[in-house]
Amino acid sequence: MFVTKKRARELNDKLRERSAAHGNPVRPDQLPLGVIAYVAETQEKAEAEFVDHMRFFVEDGLRTAPQYLAPPGYLSVEQLKARAAVGDKLHGSFNFKMVSDALFVAVGTADHVANLIGEWGEMMGTTHFNIQAMLGDMPHWKVMKNLQLIAEEVMPRVRGSDRGAQALAAE
Amino acid sequence: MKARFNFMHFMPYVHLPPEHKEFHSLWVNFPNKYYDPHKAAVLYERYLSEFEYADKVGFDAVVVNEHHNTSYSMMPAPSLIAATLIPRVKNARICVWGTPPNLEYPNRLAEEYAMLDVLSGGRLEVAFPLGTGMEYWANPVNPATARERHRESIDIILKAWTEDGPTSYYGDFYTYRYLNPWVRPMQRPHPPCYIVGTGSPRPSSSLRNWASATQRCS
Numbered sequence: 001m002f003v004t005k006k007r008a009r010e011l012n013d014k015l016r017e018r019s020a021a022h023g024n025p026v027r028p029d030q031l032p033l034g035v036i037a038y039v040a041e042t043q044e045k046a047e048a049e050f051v052d053h054m055r056f057f058v059e060d061g062l063r064t065a066p067q068y069l070a071p072p073g074y075l076s077v078e079q080l081k082a083r084a085a086v087g088d089k090l091h092g093s094f095n096f097k098m099v100s101d102a103l104f105v106a107v108g109t110a111d112h113v114a115n116l117i118g119e120w121g122e123m124m125g126t127t128h129f130n131i132q133a134m135l136g137d138m139p140h141w142k143v144m145k146n147l148q149l150i151a152e153e154v155m156p157r158v159r160g161s162d163r164g165a166q167a168l169a170a171e
Numbered sequence: 172m173k174a175r176f177n178f179m180h181f182m183p184y185v186h187l188p189p190e191h192k193e194f195h196s197l198w199v200n201f202p203n204k205y206y207d208p209h210k211a212a213v214l215y216e217r218y219l220s221e222f223e224y225a226d227k228v229g230f231d232a233v234v235v236n237e238h239h240n241t242s243y244s245m246m247p248a249p250s251l252i253a254a255t256l257i258p259r260v261k262n263a264r265i266c267v268w269g270t271p272p273n274l275e276y277p278n279r280l281a282e283e284y285a286m287l288d289v290l291s292g293g294r295l296e297v298a299f300p301l302g303t304g305m306e307y308w309a310n311p312v313n314p315a316t317a318r319e320r321h322r323e324s325i326d327i328i329l330k331a332w333t334e335d336g337p338t339s340y341y342g343d344f345y346t347y348r349y350l351n352p353w354v355r356p357m358q359r360p361h362p363p364c365y366i367v368g369t370g371s372p373r374p375s376s377s378l379r380n381w382a383s384a385t386q387r388c389s
Binding site for chain 1: 225242305308314
């Protein structure tokens with residue numbers, strides 16, 4: 001969930017490659033993909049209802065100090081250097097567009113969210129989605145509405161297309 | 172292949188004090204005097220009802236995980252939440268994704284998960300995270316040996332689940348003269364297992380050690 005799309009794809013590709021080399025090919029359902037998802041009747045309404053809760057999640061839920069993220073010995077020197085190089089970007093001010101462009105964040109109408117999930121399933125070679133439908137300080141009514149819309153409007157659309165599975169089956 | 176959808180919840184404590192922005196971190200050393208158990212009790216009930224609803228509307232699985240010393244999550248013991256969910260979530264699979272096995276005695280975690288699998292009628296799935304860096308400030312485990320302990324813990328759990336006991340295990344960190352948990356999982360050879368992480372190449376490089384284990388995850 002906290003890995004960029006580009007990096008997540010590289011890791012999945014590497015994992016598949018290594019597993020296959022060890023004679024243990026990975027099935028699409030064995031690679032769950034974390035997706036933050038929020039659905040509403042229009043794109044504007046979805047963003048208006050959702051963005052502040054994501055801000056709370058990023059700015060307050062995830063707010064921590066670099067020394068806590070990497071206690072002594074937890075990371076190799078190489079990893080520590082790599083993480084320090086992007087440290088400024090980890091805890092800057094919240095920018096919804098930047099965050100949703102980089103991570104697997106699907107917010108909008110059911111069609112839009114289903115299309116994104118289908119597209120990401122295809123890109124990542126997975127049919128297994130771990131949906132974060134409650135985020136930050138989201139109130140109960142929004143969570144319940146979101147769960148219902150995802151279940152009734154998004155899941156059937158994704159299952160109806162299942163582009164990821166079809167692409168893999170064609171390989 | 173049918174796409175699978177899980178509902179994951181972090182169960183955050185959302186009643187932060189007005190002055191919380193003065194704190195550089197809401198993890199590790201954020202003062203726990205700001206935790207109100209009465210407000211938390213209301214939140215727990217609310218969050219449990221959200222899991223229950225996800226099951227009713229057709230999600231395939233519900234997912235809980237573990238964090239310590241933070242308002243980000245009220246699940247320092249996710250197996251307790253999973254046990255609470257079993258009678259409320261009737262159809263969905265119950266995923267504990269999960270307790271860092273190196274922060275527990277692995278035999279006890281193997282037993283705990285086996286209990287959940289039996290109690291849920293074989294609906295348990297588990298993940299073995301290394302745990303964020305923050306967890307190592309909250310728990311008395313040396314972060315420098317975290318990965319070695321992680322590997323060894325998973326070996327022990329898989330051995331406890333898949334080999335008839337009594338057996339034994341002699342590792343660098345854990346020694347079992349008699350590895351023989353009485354409660355064993357309902358799913359054979361064991362519940363589906365996942366390795367979860369946030370992009371470090373090291374967990375995936377460990378996977379070759381569990382090639383046979385992942386092969387068993389069907």
